Amino acid sequence: MKIGSVEFGKEPLFLAPMEDVTDPAFRLLCKRFGADMVYTEFVSADALIRNVKRTEQKLTIHDEERPVAIQIYGKDVDTMVEAAKIVEEARPDILDLNFGCPVKKVAGKGAGSGMLRDVPKLLAITKAVVEAVEIPVTVKTRLGWDDQSKIIVDLAEAIQDCGAQALAIHGRTRAQMYTGEADWTLIGEVKNNPRMRIPIIGNGDVTTPERARECFDRYGVDAVMIGRGAIGRPWIFEEVKHYLQTGECVKPYSMQWQIDIIKEHVLRSIEWLGDERKGIVHSRRHLAVTPVFKGIDHFKPTRIAMLRAETLDELFEIIDSVGNRE
Ligand SMILES: Cc1cc2nc3c(=O)[nH]c(=O)nc-3n(C[C@H](O)[C@H](O)[C@H](O)COP(=O)(O)O)c2cc1C
Numbered sequence: 001m002k003i004g005s006v007e008f009g010k011e012p013l014f015l016a017p018m019e020d021v022t023d024p025a026f027r028l029l030c031k032r033f034g035a036d037m038v039y040t041e042f043v044s045a046d047a048l049i050r051n052v053k054r055t056e057q058k059l060t061i062h063d064e065e066r067p068v069a070i071q072i073y074g075k076d077v078d079t080m081v082e083a084a085k086i087v088e089e090a091r092p093d094i095l096d097l098n099f100g101c102p103v104k105k106v107a108g109k110g111a112g113s114g115m116l117r118d119v120p121k122l123l124a125i126t127k128a129v130v131e132a133v134e135i136p137v138t139v140k141t142r143l144g145w146d147d148q149s150k151i152i153v154d155l156a157e158a159i160q161d162c163g164a165q166a167l168a169i170h171g172r173t174r175a176q177m178y179t180g181e182a183d184w185t186l187i188g189e190v191k192n193n194p195r196m197r198i199p200i201i202g203n204g205d206v207t208t209p210e211r212a213r214e215c216f217d218r219y220g221v222d223a224v225m226i227g228r229g230a231i232g233r234p235w236i237f238e239e240v241k242h243y244l245q246t247g248e249c250v251k252p253y254s255m256q257w258q259i260d261i262i263k264e265h266v267l268r269s270i271e272w273l274g275d276e277r278k279g280i281v282h283s284r285r286h287l288a289v290t291p292v293f294k295g296i297d298h299f300k301p302t303r304i305a306m307l308r309a310e311t312l313d314e315l316f317e318i319i320d321s322v323g324n325r326e
Helices: 024-032 045-049 053-057 077-089 112-117 119-132 152-161 185-192 209-219 236-246 255-273 276-289 300-308 312-325
Strands: 013-015 037-039 068-073 094-099 137-144 167-173 200-203 223-226
Touching: 013 024, 013 236, 024 037, 024 255, 045 053, 045 068, 045 077, 068 077, 077 094, 077 119, 094 112, 094 119, 112 119, 112 137, 119 137, 119 152, 137 152, 152 167, 152 185, 167 185, 185 200, 185 209, 209 223, 209 236, 223 236, 255 276, 255 312, 276 300, 276 312, 300 312
Parallel strands: 013 037, 013 223, 037 068, 068 094, 094 137, 137 167, 167 200, 200 223
Antiparallel strands: none
Protein backbone atom coordinates (compact mmCIF):
# COMPACT_ATOMS: atom_id res chain seq x y z
CA MET A 1 0.00 0.00 0.00
CA LYS A 2 1.25 3.45 -0.94
CA ILE A 3 0.32 7.03 -0.10
CA GLY A 4 1.89 9.30 -2.68
CA SER A 5 5.41 7.93 -2.92
CA VAL A 6 5.46 6.64 0.67
CA GLU A 7 5.47 2.83 0.64
CA PHE A 8 3.92 0.96 3.57
CA GLY A 9 3.96 -2.70 2.61
CA LYS A 10 1.10 -5.09 3.24
CA GLU A 11 -1.60 -4.53 5.89
CA PRO A 12 -0.01 -1.55 7.60
CA LEU A 13 -0.97 -0.37 11.08
CA PHE A 14 -1.14 3.33 11.85
CA LEU A 15 -1.06 5.06 15.22
CA ALA A 16 -4.09 7.40 15.32
CA PRO A 17 -3.58 11.09 16.01
CA MET A 18 -4.52 11.79 19.64
CA GLU A 19 -4.37 15.15 21.38
CA ASP A 20 -2.11 15.10 24.43
CA VAL A 21 -1.13 11.51 23.65
CA THR A 22 0.76 11.20 20.37
CA ASP A 23 3.75 13.36 21.23
CA PRO A 24 7.24 12.36 20.05
CA ALA A 25 7.89 10.27 23.19
CA PHE A 26 4.88 8.06 22.58
CA ARG A 27 5.19 8.01 18.80
CA LEU A 28 8.76 6.72 18.99
CA LEU A 29 7.71 3.88 21.28
CA CYS A 30 4.85 2.89 18.98
CA LYS A 31 7.18 3.06 16.04
CA ARG A 32 9.62 0.74 17.78
CA PHE A 33 6.83 -1.80 18.23
CA GLY A 34 5.93 -1.71 14.56
CA ALA A 35 3.52 1.17 13.88
CA ASP A 36 3.90 1.78 10.14
CA MET A 37 2.92 5.42 10.37
CA VAL A 38 2.43 7.72 13.32
CA TYR A 39 0.48 10.98 13.45
CA THR A 40 1.10 14.04 15.56
CA GLU A 41 -1.70 15.28 17.78
CA PHE A 42 -3.84 17.75 15.86
CA VAL A 43 -2.37 21.20 15.43
CA SER A 44 -4.52 24.31 15.30
CA ALA A 45 -4.06 26.16 12.01
CA ASP A 46 -5.10 29.41 13.70
CA ALA A 47 -2.52 29.03 16.46
CA LEU A 48 0.14 28.02 13.96
CA ILE A 49 -0.19 31.12 11.84
CA ARG A 50 -0.14 33.25 15.02
CA ASN A 51 3.20 31.63 15.96
CA VAL A 52 1.93 30.24 19.25
CA LYS A 53 5.02 28.59 20.72
CA ARG A 54 3.34 25.57 22.30
CA THR A 55 1.65 24.85 18.97
CA GLU A 56 4.87 25.17 16.99
CA GLN A 57 6.40 22.61 19.36
CA LYS A 58 3.86 20.10 18.09
CA LEU A 59 5.57 20.19 14.70
CA THR A 60 8.71 18.58 16.16
CA ILE A 61 9.39 15.29 14.44
CA HIS A 62 12.38 12.94 14.45
CA ASP A 63 13.77 10.99 11.54
CA GLU A 64 13.44 7.72 13.53
CA GLU A 65 9.66 8.01 13.55
CA ARG A 66 9.22 8.37 9.80
CA PRO A 67 6.92 8.06 8.02
CA VAL A 68 5.09 10.59 10.13
CA ALA A 69 2.00 12.68 9.39
CA ILE A 70 1.35 16.09 10.87
CA GLN A 71 -2.35 16.77 11.30
CA ILE A 72 -3.94 20.23 11.24
CA TYR A 73 -7.44 21.52 11.85
CA GLY A 74 -9.09 24.82 11.17
CA LYS A 75 -12.18 26.38 9.76
CA ASP A 76 -11.23 28.56 6.86
CA VAL A 77 -9.47 28.06 3.60
CA ASP A 78 -6.80 30.76 3.80
CA THR A 79 -5.75 29.88 7.33
CA MET A 80 -5.51 26.19 6.49
CA VAL A 81 -3.44 26.93 3.38
CA GLU A 82 -1.07 29.18 5.31
CA ALA A 83 -0.77 26.62 8.11
CA ALA A 84 -0.17 23.83 5.59
CA LYS A 85 2.80 25.75 4.18
CA ILE A 86 4.25 26.17 7.67
CA VAL A 87 3.75 22.46 8.31
CA GLU A 88 5.49 21.56 5.07
CA GLU A 89 8.62 23.33 6.31
CA ALA A 90 8.74 20.91 9.25
CA ARG A 91 9.18 18.16 6.60
CA PRO A 92 6.60 15.56 7.58
CA ASP A 93 6.04 12.73 5.11
CA ILE A 94 2.32 13.48 4.97
CA LEU A 95 0.01 16.35 5.86
CA ASP A 96 -3.32 15.20 7.29
CA LEU A 97 -6.48 17.31 7.53
CA ASN A 98 -8.72 16.77 10.53
CA PHE A 99 -12.41 16.80 9.65
CA GLY A 100 -13.41 14.48 12.48
CA CYS A 101 -12.78 16.03 15.88
CA PRO A 102 -16.11 16.03 17.72
CA VAL A 103 -15.30 18.19 20.75
CA LYS A 104 -17.37 21.30 21.17
CA LYS A 105 -14.53 23.81 21.21
CA VAL A 106 -13.51 22.58 17.74
CA ALA A 107 -16.65 21.22 16.02
CA GLY A 108 -18.84 23.94 17.51
CA LYS A 109 -16.75 26.52 15.66
CA GLY A 110 -17.10 24.67 12.38
CA ALA A 111 -13.67 22.99 12.40
CA GLY A 112 -12.97 19.24 12.80
CA SER A 113 -16.20 17.29 12.41
CA GLY A 114 -18.04 20.64 12.19
CA MET A 115 -16.94 20.54 8.53
CA LEU A 116 -19.34 17.63 8.00
CA ARG A 117 -22.09 20.26 8.11
CA ASP A 118 -20.40 22.39 5.49
CA VAL A 119 -19.17 19.97 2.86
CA PRO A 120 -18.42 22.66 0.24
CA LYS A 121 -16.01 24.27 2.73
CA LEU A 122 -14.46 20.90 3.63
CA LEU A 123 -13.81 20.25 -0.06
CA ALA A 124 -12.57 23.77 -0.72
CA ILE A 125 -10.02 23.42 2.10
CA THR A 126 -8.89 20.01 0.85
CA LYS A 127 -8.47 21.24 -2.73
CA ALA A 128 -6.68 24.44 -1.74
CA VAL A 129 -4.28 22.66 0.61
CA VAL A 130 -3.52 19.97 -1.98
CA GLU A 131 -2.64 22.72 -4.45
CA ALA A 132 -0.56 24.65 -1.92
CA VAL A 133 1.90 21.93 -0.84
CA GLU A 134 4.10 19.34 -2.52
CA ILE A 135 3.76 16.58 0.08
CA PRO A 136 0.80 14.15 -0.02
CA VAL A 137 -2.33 15.45 1.68
CA THR A 138 -4.65 13.00 3.43
CA VAL A 139 -7.96 13.43 5.24
CA LYS A 140 -9.34 11.93 8.45
CA THR A 141 -13.05 12.15 9.12
CA ARG A 142 -16.12 10.36 10.48
CA LEU A 143 -19.19 8.72 8.89
CA GLY A 144 -21.19 11.93 9.01
CA TRP A 145 -22.59 14.46 11.46
CA ASP A 146 -25.34 12.24 12.89
CA ASP A 147 -27.42 9.16 12.18
CA GLN A 148 -29.52 11.05 9.63
CA SER A 149 -26.51 12.24 7.66
CA LYS A 150 -24.06 9.40 7.16
CA ILE A 151 -22.61 10.93 4.02
CA ILE A 152 -19.25 9.22 3.94
CA VAL A 153 -19.70 7.15 0.76
CA ASP A 154 -20.36 10.22 -1.43
CA LEU A 155 -18.04 12.41 0.58
CA ALA A 156 -15.14 10.01 0.11
CA GLU A 157 -15.44 10.32 -3.68
CA ALA A 158 -15.56 14.09 -3.47
CA ILE A 159 -12.50 14.16 -1.17
CA GLN A 160 -10.65 11.96 -3.63
CA ASP A 161 -11.63 14.30 -6.47
CA CYS A 162 -10.03 17.16 -4.54
CA GLY A 163 -6.68 15.38 -4.70
CA ALA A 164 -6.43 13.83 -1.23
CA GLN A 165 -4.15 10.80 -1.43
CA ALA A 166 -5.71 8.70 1.33
CA LEU A 167 -8.74 8.82 3.57
CA ALA A 168 -8.95 7.65 7.18
CA ILE A 169 -12.48 6.98 8.41
CA HIS A 170 -13.46 6.67 12.06
CA GLY A 171 -16.62 4.55 12.02
CA ARG A 172 -18.72 6.87 14.14
CA THR A 173 -20.78 10.01 13.57
CA ARG A 174 -20.02 13.27 15.31
CA ALA A 175 -23.18 12.84 17.39
CA GLN A 176 -21.82 9.57 18.74
CA MET A 177 -18.64 11.23 20.00
CA TYR A 178 -16.91 8.11 21.36
CA THR A 179 -20.01 6.19 22.47
CA GLY A 180 -21.52 3.05 21.02
CA GLU A 181 -19.57 0.79 18.74
CA ALA A 182 -17.69 1.89 15.65
CA ASP A 183 -19.64 0.83 12.56
CA TRP A 184 -17.27 -0.53 9.97
CA THR A 185 -19.92 -1.44 7.37
CA LEU A 186 -19.85 2.03 5.78
CA ILE A 187 -16.06 2.01 5.83
CA GLY A 188 -16.33 -1.25 3.86
CA GLU A 189 -18.79 0.38 1.46
CA VAL A 190 -16.40 3.22 0.77
CA LYS A 191 -13.62 0.71 0.14
CA ASN A 192 -15.81 -1.36 -2.19
CA ASN A 193 -16.96 1.63 -4.22
CA PRO A 194 -15.37 0.94 -7.63
CA ARG A 195 -14.77 4.68 -8.11
CA MET A 196 -12.43 4.85 -5.13
CA ARG A 197 -8.75 4.58 -5.98
CA ILE A 198 -7.05 6.11 -2.94
CA PRO A 199 -6.17 3.97 0.10
CA ILE A 200 -8.83 3.73 2.80
CA ILE A 201 -7.65 3.60 6.38
CA GLY A 202 -10.20 2.08 8.75
CA ASN A 203 -10.42 3.28 12.34
CA GLY A 204 -12.46 2.62 15.44
CA ASP A 205 -12.35 0.17 18.34
CA VAL A 206 -9.51 -2.01 17.11
CA THR A 207 -8.01 -3.31 20.33
CA THR A 208 -7.14 -6.92 19.53
CA PRO A 209 -5.14 -8.72 16.84
CA GLU A 210 -8.22 -10.75 15.89
CA ARG A 211 -10.29 -7.63 15.30
CA ALA A 212 -7.55 -6.12 13.13
CA ARG A 213 -7.48 -9.32 11.05
CA GLU A 214 -11.25 -9.10 10.65
CA CYS A 215 -11.10 -5.45 9.58
CA PHE A 216 -8.65 -6.24 6.80
CA ASP A 217 -10.48 -9.39 5.68
CA ARG A 218 -14.09 -8.34 6.00
CA TYR A 219 -13.96 -4.67 5.09
CA GLY A 220 -10.98 -4.76 2.75
CA VAL A 221 -9.34 -1.63 4.15
CA ASP A 222 -5.82 -0.77 3.07
CA ALA A 223 -4.62 0.09 6.58
CA VAL A 224 -5.93 -0.14 10.12
CA MET A 225 -5.52 2.80 12.48
CA ILE A 226 -5.30 2.18 16.23
CA GLY A 227 -5.91 4.89 18.82
CA ARG A 228 -7.06 4.16 22.34
CA GLY A 229 -5.91 0.55 22.13
CA ALA A 230 -2.33 1.83 22.13
CA ILE A 231 -2.63 4.06 25.20
CA GLY A 232 -0.65 2.41 28.00
CA ARG A 233 0.06 -0.42 25.56
CA PRO A 234 2.35 0.70 22.73
CA TRP A 235 3.35 -2.92 22.14
CA ILE A 236 -0.12 -3.54 20.66
CA PHE A 237 1.45 -2.89 17.25
CA GLU A 238 3.80 -5.84 17.74
CA GLU A 239 0.95 -8.04 18.99
CA VAL A 240 -1.26 -7.22 16.02
CA LYS A 241 1.51 -7.37 13.46
CA HIS A 242 2.70 -10.75 14.64
CA TYR A 243 -0.83 -12.10 14.45
CA LEU A 244 -1.45 -10.66 10.98
CA GLN A 245 1.76 -12.19 9.70
CA THR A 246 1.65 -15.60 11.41
CA GLY A 247 -1.94 -16.17 12.53
CA GLU A 248 -0.58 -16.73 16.03
CA CYS A 249 -0.46 -14.63 19.18
CA VAL A 250 2.86 -13.39 20.53
CA LYS A 251 4.24 -15.14 23.60
CA PRO A 252 2.71 -13.33 26.60
CA TYR A 253 4.95 -10.46 27.71
CA SER A 254 6.28 -10.76 31.24
CA MET A 255 5.04 -8.30 33.83
CA GLN A 256 8.59 -6.99 34.31
CA TRP A 257 9.01 -6.36 30.59
CA GLN A 258 5.78 -4.39 30.43
CA ILE A 259 6.71 -2.42 33.52
CA ASP A 260 10.05 -1.55 31.98
CA ILE A 261 8.29 -0.16 28.90
CA ILE A 262 5.86 1.84 31.02
CA LYS A 263 8.78 3.27 33.01
CA GLU A 264 10.67 4.07 29.84
CA HIS A 265 7.65 5.95 28.56
CA VAL A 266 7.47 8.02 31.75
CA LEU A 267 11.17 8.89 31.39
CA ARG A 268 10.76 9.80 27.73
CA SER A 269 7.77 12.01 28.57
CA ILE A 270 9.78 13.84 31.22
CA GLU A 271 12.59 14.32 28.74
CA TRP A 272 10.20 15.60 26.06
CA LEU A 273 8.45 18.03 28.38
CA GLY A 274 11.67 19.01 30.16
CA ASP A 275 10.05 18.82 33.58
CA GLU A 276 9.67 15.91 36.00
CA ARG A 277 6.26 16.80 37.33
CA LYS A 278 4.79 17.68 33.95
CA GLY A 279 6.09 14.40 32.52
CA ILE A 280 4.53 12.42 35.36
CA VAL A 281 1.17 14.16 35.08
CA HIS A 282 1.26 13.61 31.33
CA SER A 283 1.95 9.88 31.83
CA ARG A 284 -1.08 9.38 34.07
CA ARG A 285 -3.43 8.88 31.14
CA HIS A 286 -1.34 5.88 30.12
CA LEU A 287 -0.90 4.57 33.66
CA ALA A 288 -4.64 4.79 34.26
CA VAL A 289 -5.60 2.51 31.38
CA THR A 290 -2.60 0.27 30.87
CA PRO A 291 -3.52 -3.43 30.91
CA VAL A 292 -0.29 -4.20 32.81
CA PHE A 293 -1.92 -4.02 36.22
CA LYS A 294 -5.26 -5.58 35.25
CA GLY A 295 -6.42 -8.45 37.40
CA ILE A 296 -4.04 -7.78 40.29
CA ASP A 297 -5.78 -8.45 43.61
CA HIS A 298 -6.48 -5.45 45.84
CA PHE A 299 -4.82 -3.12 43.35
CA LYS A 300 -7.11 -0.13 43.89
CA PRO A 301 -5.12 1.66 46.66
CA THR A 302 -1.89 1.16 44.71
CA ARG A 303 -3.56 2.50 41.59
CA ILE A 304 -4.72 5.60 43.42
CA ALA A 305 -1.22 6.15 44.85
CA MET A 306 0.32 5.63 41.41
CA LEU A 307 -1.95 8.23 39.83
CA ARG A 308 -1.22 10.69 42.63
CA ALA A 309 2.57 10.33 42.70
CA GLU A 310 4.32 13.63 42.11
CA THR A 311 7.96 12.61 41.88
CA LEU A 312 9.75 10.04 39.80
CA ASP A 313 11.19 8.28 42.87
CA GLU A 314 7.74 7.95 44.38
CA LEU A 315 6.16 6.75 41.14
CA PHE A 316 8.81 4.18 40.29
CA GLU A 317 8.81 2.83 43.85
CA ILE A 318 5.08 2.17 43.53
CA ILE A 319 5.38 0.63 40.07
CA ASP A 320 8.33 -1.54 41.14
CA SER A 321 6.48 -2.70 44.23
CA VAL A 322 3.80 -4.12 41.93
CA GLY A 323 6.41 -5.88 39.81
CA ASN A 324 8.03 -7.38 42.92
CA ARG A 325 4.68 -8.59 44.23
CA GLU A 326 4.00 -10.67 41.12
C1 LIG B 1 -7.55 11.32 23.82
C2 LIG B 1 -7.91 11.35 22.37
C3 LIG B 1 -7.45 12.39 21.57
C4 LIG B 1 -7.76 12.42 20.20
N1 LIG B 1 -7.24 13.41 19.43
C5 LIG B 1 -7.43 13.36 18.07
C6 LIG B 1 -6.76 14.27 17.21
O1 LIG B 1 -5.99 15.13 17.64
N2 LIG B 1 -6.99 14.15 15.87
C7 LIG B 1 -7.83 13.20 15.35
O2 LIG B 1 -8.00 13.11 14.13
N3 LIG B 1 -8.46 12.33 16.15
C8 LIG B 1 -8.26 12.37 17.48
N4 LIG B 1 -8.84 11.41 18.27
C9 LIG B 1 -9.61 10.33 17.64
C10 LIG B 1 -8.72 9.13 17.32
O3 LIG B 1 -7.74 9.47 16.36
C11 LIG B 1 -9.54 7.96 16.77
O4 LIG B 1 -10.19 8.37 15.61
C12 LIG B 1 -10.60 7.48 17.77
O5 LIG B 1 -10.08 7.39 19.08
C13 LIG B 1 -11.16 6.11 17.37
O6 LIG B 1 -10.13 5.16 17.28
P1 LIG B 1 -9.86 4.10 18.49
O7 LIG B 1 -11.16 3.41 18.77
O8 LIG B 1 -8.80 3.18 17.95
O9 LIG B 1 -9.41 4.90 19.66
C14 LIG B 1 -8.57 11.39 19.64
C15 LIG B 1 -9.03 10.37 20.45
C16 LIG B 1 -8.71 10.32 21.79
C17 LIG B 1 -9.23 9.19 22.64
